[in-house]
Amino acid sequence: MKRVRTAHADQPWRIHEFTRDFRVEDVWSYRTPGAGPDDFPAMLAAMRTGGGFAKQAPPVRFLFAVRWKLGALLGWDRPTAGLGARVRPLRDRLPDDLAKTVDVTETGGTPFTPMYELADESARELANKTCHTVMHLGWVPSGDGDHELRMAVLVKPNGRFGRLYMAVIAPFRYLIVYPALTRQWERAWRERTFPLPEAADPRP
Template identity: 75%
Template sequence: MKLPPAAHTDQPWRIHELARDFRVEDVWSYRTPGAGPDDFPVMLAAMRARGGLAKQSLPSRFLFAFRWKLGALLGWDKPRTGLGTRVRPLRDRVPPELADTVDLSLPAGSPFTPVYELDNEAVSELANKTVHTLMHLGWTPTGDADCDYELRMAVLVKPNGRYGRLYMTLIAPFRYLIVYPALTRQWERAWRDRTLPLHPLG
C-alpha cells in the first residue's frame, strides 16, 4: 500500500542523518500479520529466500529485462556512471559500526549494494547515469490490532540533473501499477510462508 512521505520521515531511522541530500520518492507498506518488534531479521530472511528477479511476476521480469537492455544500449549502467565513479557511495558516509553490519564479500543477489543492516532497518544503494537511489527497509509499529508491526520500503533518490528527473517521471506509472504491487504479493507471501518449506523436494 502506498503511504505518504511522512510515514518514512516521521520514524526515528538512522538513514535520516546520512541522506539529507536525497528526497523521498516512494513509501510502500507490506502487511505482516502476527509480527512482533523483533521479527525484522525473520522478514529479511523470508524475503531473501523468496526474492530475486527470477521469482517476480512475469510483467515485472519483462520490465526489468527491458530496463537493462535499454540501459546497455544507452550506456546508463557502465561502471563510470555508478558508485565510486559518478557518485560517492553512501557507504563512505556511514560510521564504522554501521558499515560493519554488512559483508560486501557475499553475493548481493540484486543490483543494489548493501550499506548497513540493523535490527529494525536496512539500506542498500544503486547508482547509474540517471539516478543515485537508496532502498530503505524499516520495521515499524502500526497501531493496528491485526498487524502490530509491518515492513515499510522507502525509495530515496538523487536524480542526475534534468535527465534523471525526466527518467523518474517516466517510470513512475510502471512502479505504481506493476513493480510495487508485484513486490507486495511476493514479500507478503514470504511472510505468510516463512515457517513453510520454501523449496520443497519432489
C-alpha cells in the same frame, strides 16, 4: 499496500543521517500479520528465501529486462556512471558501527549494494547515469498491534535527465512493480518457515 510518503521522515531511522541531500520518491508499506517488534530479521530472511529478486513476477522481470537492455544500449549502467565513479558511495559516509553490519559482496542477486543492516532497518544503494538511489527497509508498528515492513525509495536524480527518467517510470512503479512486490513479499511472510525447536534432553 498503501503509499505513506510522509511517514518515512517521522521514524528515527539512521538513514536520515546520510541522505539529507536525497528526496523521498516513494514510501510503501507491506502487511505482516502477527509480526512482533523483533521480527524484522525474520522478515528479511523470508524475503531472501521466498521473495528474492530472481523470483519476481513475469511482468516485473520483463520490465527490468527491458530496462537493462536500454541501459546497455544507451550506456546508462557503465561502471563510469556508478558508485565510486560518478557518485561517492553512501557507505563511505557510514561510521564503523554501521559499515561492519553487512558484507558488500552479498548483494542477494539484486543490483543494489548493501549499506547496513540493523535490528529494525536496512539500506542498499545503486547508482547509474539516471540517479543515485537508496532502498530503505524499516520495521514499524502497524497500528493494529502488529508490526509491518515499510520500504522507502530515496533518490538523487542526475540533473534534468534524471528527473525526467524518474517521472517516465513512475506509472510502471505504481501500477506494476510495487503491486507485484506487495504480493511477493507479503506471501513470503505468510509462507515463512521457522526452525524446529530443539528436542528436550530425555536424561533426568
